[in-house]
Amino acid sequence: MSLPAAPLVEIFSSLQGEGIFVGCRQIFLRLAGCNLQCSYCDTFHDIPQYCRCQADPVRGDFRLIPNPLTVQEVVKRVKALSPHLHHSLSLTGGEPLLHATFLAELLPRLPKTREGIYLETNGTLPEQLEPLLPYVDTIAMDIKLPSTAGIRPAWEEHRRFLQLASCRRVFVKLIVDHESREEEIEEALRIIRSAGDIPLVLQPVTAGGKLRAGPAKLFAWQARALEVLSDVRVIPQVHKWLGCP
Template identity: 45%
Template sequence: MQAGVSEIFSSIQGEGKYVGCRQLFIRLIGCNMDCPYCDTDKLAHSNLVPCVLEKCEGYEGDLELKNPLDLNDIMPYINYRLQQPHHSISITGGEPLLYPQIILELAKNLKPLSIPLFLETNGTLVKQLAQVIDEIDIISMDMKLPSDIGKAYWQEHEEFLKLASKKDVYVKIVVSNESTVEDFEKALSIIKNIDENILLVLQPITPLGGLHEAPPEKMLKWQTRAMQVLKNVRVIPQTHKMMNQL
């Protein structure tokens, strides 16, 4: 069983509900979307790049592996890094749900360590989530606004959140100057109809891909509106960008 992995590293979670928590990040290659504001290097979506393992004191194995790779190739490194305390393992991308079998195999290998699995996802691959949800502890789910990415995924988002709501899930919406009120209201409606207690994180965009940062007044106005509909709404930027942290 093989998959493309662009990098594995230990850092803080810079976004969302668990911001500031120490995680071991496993970044899988590939995505089913092409968001203009994506901050993942385009080369990291190709198996042509190697898997880079963050250098750490005492590890004597190779720090660069050829993709695609077998899970057994990276488990020694993962086990070594987890000798130090981590809140959880973040399976990220790209879109990690492109590889449900890899997630299942990873969960099986990590079960003796009893460390939570944290899934970062664009919230569109419902069937794949159904395959792995029993092994996932925390889900960070994006809702993509059509006004920012040029395509609507409302049905996929709704079905995904219904399933994800069985777990510790929060929804993240990236907000730009171009994000429209109509899209925002649609997203709020979907969340409320599933569970008004689900945490919503509004994340001011880090300007990329021709999109521009949302004015502070817009962020405050949208949070006020969301708080009229949902019980828990927070505005959290990409804090790792602020600290120049991976």
């Protein structure tokens, strides 16, 4: 029986530019496709004909591999990037959990990094998360504010997802800008606190090299969040300032 395949956008080594592991070296598996269309998203949504695969962890040369990639092909490309030198392997997208069946076959076969598998997710697909939990070490989960993302509310999906994710090392990213509504931030805080004292990152949207939320609002939101959570950080997308992919 052949193993499943999935469309990937790229496989490469770089620095993590978001969340609590900013600056850590990761191998990124960027899977194609997403179930949301957030207004601030800068990710390629179409299924590409080829996946860009970095040839080694230092040089910038890439090879184009036809999509979809098999489990064996992905394992081969990851091994070429010296996984033992990396903090973790980041599953990102798009939304990687759209490919849960593929990931269930891939993750047990991947070579080890120092801190295992790091899942970046929009936190709206709890059913797809559950069977993958034995293979995932860290979960970076977004809570989408409708006023900021321009999408329908997903509060119940976020709540169920975070309850499941809380059995792993998890933190929440809240993407904010000058249009973010106070009542939505309050709902996000209720969801987080209901699952435990989980670290929160307030991540201001970056557009045209500028943050779309000023210091006064960021400080006020952080102060409010610190009334119910013990670890609240304001961290922009650092990789954009460094010129990393």
